[in-house]
Amino acid sequence: MKLDIGSLLRGETDVIEFEFDLAAEAMGDVEFSKDAHVVGKVTDNGGYIQLHLNAEVPFITQCARCMDEVRDVFKTEMTLTVAAEGTVSDEELEENMDEYAIVTNGCIDIDEQVREALILDFPMRFLCSEDCPGLCPICGKKKADGDCGCSDKKEVDPRLAVLQSIIDQLDE
Ligand SMILES: [Zn+2]
Ligand SMILES: [Zn+2]
Known part of the structure; x- marks a missing residue:
């Protein structure tokens, strides 16, 4: 979803809330059994704009030791600084990609933020139990x-x- 934050940028409001489902594509041997549920808000605190986001998605994969099926729910939470395109240097952005959400044409691409978090935060391996x-x-x-x-x-x-x-x- 592309979230239009025009009203916030114009000072008409200082919070925009959102909630939606996002289709998550399979990654390696991890399958998502349902769409990711995304809830969040964009807040303006005296000109300092932040994006707060919670996403959770149920998944199915294999235990890395015994190959048994593992079903669990992946949850991620983030708070990003919202910056207008061009106000953050490419260098800064490259080094702190996970700290910024960039506004393009008055919109933030929320899908992209969630997909990035899935790729960056998703554990590499799972066990059916700690002591499998x-x-x-x-x-x-x-x-x-x-x-x-x-x-x-x-x-x-x-x-x-x-x-x-x-x-x-x-x-x-
Ligand atoms: Zn044996
Ligand atoms: Zn196991």
Whole structure:
């Protein structure tokens, strides 16, 4: 959504509130099960204009250890300084991209701010639980489902050892 803040810039009001849903595109192996819900306001505090924004979006992904499905809700909150196009140097903007919302033709592109926050703040990996034990490196079974017995099989069966030595001898 492009938010028209003309009335605020003209001094007719000192707060503009907004609320809308934004379609979020899948990122990597993260799927968004619903649109992002965005709520916020733009405030003018004696000429100092700020954008306050809260966004939340439910998502589905995989546990990084056991590959189980993880469903959660991502929430982000931000407060940005609203600046007219051209009033902030490119250098300053590049270094503090996450601190400014730029006004173009009297409007702020709220969608862009939310998408940026999604990309910057979204965690890289998720776990189904803090102490997820992951998968057995030998059989690939989920350790949380119980002992697969692999750790007991580490020692080679003595009968197999005999067989192996016979094979080794045949090879020579
Ligand atoms: Zn897990
Ligand atoms: Zn195993």
